[in-house]
Amino acid sequence: MAVDCDFLVLGSGLAGLNAGLRLAEHGRVVVVTKRGLFETATNNAQGGIAAVTSDADSTEAHVNDTLTAGAGLCREDVVRSIIADGANAIERLVSLGVKFDQTAGEYDLTREGGHSARRILHAKDLTGRELMRALTYHAAAQSNLTLLTDHIAVDLVTSRRIGRGSDDRCLGAYVLDSQSGNVITFRSKATLVATGGAGKTYLYTSNPDVATGGGVAMAFRAGAAIANMEFFQFHPTCLFHPQAKSFLISESLRGEGAVLRRKDGSRLMRGVHPLGDLAPRDIVARAIDQDLKRTGDDFVLLDMTHRDPAFVATRFPNIHTACLALGIDMTKMPIPVVPAAHYACGGIRTDATGATNLAGLWAAGETACTGLHGANRLASNSLLEAAVISERAARSMVEFATGAEEPPPIPEWDPGNAADPDEMVVVSHNWDELRRAMWNYVGIVRSDKRLERAARRINALREEIHEYYWNFKLTHNLVELRNIATVAQLIIASASHRRESRGLHYNTSTPETSDAWCHDTVAHRGINGTIVLDDGSPA
Numbered sequence: 387m388a389v390d391c392d393f394l395v396l397g398s399g400l401a402g403l404n405a406g407l408r409l410a411e412h413g414r415v416v417v418v419t420k421r422g423l424f425e426t427a428t429n430n431a432q433g434g435i436a437a438v439t440s441d442a443d444s445t446e447a448h449v450n451d452t453l454t455a456g457a458g459l460c461r462e463d464v465v466r467s468i469i470a471d472g473a474n475a476i477e478r479l480v481s482l483g484v485k486f487d488q489t490a491g492e493y494d495l496t497r498e499g500g501h502s503a504r505r506i507l508h509a510k511d512l513t514g515r516e517l518m519r520a521l522t523y524h525a526a527a528q529s530n531l532t533l534l535t536d537h538i539a540v541d542l543v544t545s546r547r548i549g550r551g552s553d554d555r556c557l558g559a560y561v562l563d564s565q566s567g568n569v570i571t572f573r574s575k576a577t578l579v580a581t582g583g584a585g586k587t588y589l590y591t592s593n594p595d596v597a598t599g600g601g602v603a604m605a606f607r608a609g610a611a612i613a614n615m616e617f618f619q620f621h622p623t624c625l626f627h628p629q630a631k632s633f634l635i636s637e638s639l640r641g642e643g644a645v646l647r648r649k650d651g652s653r654l655m656r657g658v659h660p661l662g663d664l665a666p667r668d669i670v671a672r673a674i675d676q677d678l679k680r681t682g683d684d685f686v687l688l689d690m691t692h693r694d695p696a697f698v699a700t701r702f703p704n705i706h707t708a709c710l711a712l713g714i715d716m717t718k719m720p721i722p723v724v725p726a727a728h729y730a731c732g733g734i735r736t737d738a739t740g741a742t743n744l745a746g747l748w749a750a751g752e753t754a755c756t757g758l759h760g761a762n763r764l765a766s767n768s769l770l771e772a773a774v775i776s777e778r779a780a781r782s783m784v785e786f787a788t789g790a791e792e793p794p795p796i797p798e799w800d801p802g803n804a805a806d807p808d809e810m811v812v813v814s815h816n817w818d819e820l821r822r823a824m825w826n827y828v829g830i831v832r833s834d835k836r837l838e839r840a841a842r843r844i845n846a847l848r849e850e851i852h853e854y855y856w857n858f859k860l861t862h863n864l865v866e867l868r869n870i871a872t873v874a875q876l877i878i879a880s881a882s883h884r885r886e887s888r889g890l891h892y893n894t895s896t897p898e899t900s901d902a903w904c905h906d907t908v909a910h911r912g913i914n915g916t917i918v919l920d921d922g923s924p925a
């Protein structure tokens with residue numbers, strides 16, 4: 387089956403839906419999403435969205451905090467332009483009906499690690515859900531926009547792939563309907579990848595199940611540049627409980643006074659960093675990791691018991707209720723927490739409008755690497771980036787589509803000699819092995835030896851997955867497994883390439899930061915799908 391549209395959007399988080407709504411003002415849009423509409427990282431966002439909206443704050447202060455967290459790798463022009471657009475982005479969201487918390491007619495601003503001022507707008511501890519509520523309401527009402535749930539993009543289609551010209555251009559995507567098992571060919575004038583993050587590459591993550599790095603993997607296979615994949619952010623505080631799956635304990639708890647303690651009650655961040663419990667995330671996550679390894683404990687404690695119980699229950703209803711359901715009353719006892727994979731700072735390399743090096747292809751949100759985050763993302767800057775870049779990407783896509791030639795016809799997906807999958811156990815085993823290897827060898831603290839070991843394991847798995855992929859009928863799980871294997875290889879290759887430690891990348895074999903490495907790590911697809919790394923300058 388083949389479908390034509392003006393604009394194809396992959397992903398239904400903040401970036402995908404906001405761009406989709408803008409694009410629908412100019413043409414027919416299809417938004418494809420892997421599972422349900424709300425199964426996005428945006429929906430899980432607790433903390434909020436960072437923007438300068440108060441007289442007590444300044445753009446300069448937000449820029450400086452972002453640059454400091456980014457440890458020398460932010461693109462300052464991009465940082466300045468995104469932060470300068472922050473107030474407009476908030477206005478746009480409010481115009482869509484998003485209700486941020488207010489006190490006495492002013493936004494109720496909170497704080498998170500690395501921020502020198504209160505500047506984070508939020509809707510209690512359910513900011514993402516509030517964003518999704520407003521965006522999906524408008525998307526459902528927009529007649530020019532078709533929303534397809536349970537559809538997963540398999541691969542981007544390029545003119546080179548189908549043998550139509552040497553000037554490469556993205557022409558759309560092959561998309562698997564997970565219910566029927568059919569692959570649909572989407573042909574579009576311009577395509578936006580907004581597929582979110584890749585936390586599922588690791589065994590422990592705060593991310594939803596859909597975060598399998600599909601955007602990065604597909605863009606890499608299609609020939610787009612991928613940058614800074616070694617910089618994977620680990621959130622310091624995810625709930626430690628056998629029945630809790632991927633549940634985040636927002637950093638805004640620490641913004642409202644919570645402190646990290648060891649099991650013996652001593653303060654963990656005392657003397658580690660001048661900002662104490664609100665130090666940037668890489669510092670806090672590493673401090674916890676070191677402490678757990680030294681003490682042999684399974685978790686540390688996040689203590690908010692000194693705050694008024696009524697305030698805690700009202701300000702953090704989601705976290706309070708989820709903890710209570712597991713027998714943890716956070717107003718009376720500290721919460722057991724551990725670090726977990728949280729955010730990919732690297733991704734598909736774009737300019738400040740979300741355009742990639744492949745004509746016809748844009749990227750926005752966590753799957754993109756615009757240069758805002760550098761080597762470590764400042765908390766709550768990601769929703770800001772998604773809101774600003776999706777707006778710009780939509781404008782740029784409309785301009786491109788207006789001047790561009792009609793895309794040529796795309797051949798239908800060739801299922802080859804695919805037989806029904808009869809060995810799904812192999813898929814789930816590979817999935818588990820890969821995530822465990824990444825957690826053990828490519829986590830918060832790395833070494834050359836561990837990276838080499840990880841590379842050997844993942845390469846062997848990749849070969850097995852490749853064989854499986856071409857011999858059996860495509861399934862949702864298989865598409866995701868293939869993608870996380872590609873993402874894992876990109877992370878390992880980028881981490882092994884960087885001969886220093888910086889921001890989120892800490893390698894005990896090269897513990898110093900070096901001026902010689904103050905640049906992006908850029909990966910391209912080489913012959914036969916190999917990864918080629920170069921020391922690229924800004925796109």
Ligand code: SIN
Nearest residue numbers: 432433636637765766
């Ligand atoms: C949090 O609420 O701690 C997460 C916010 C973020 O990752 O930006």
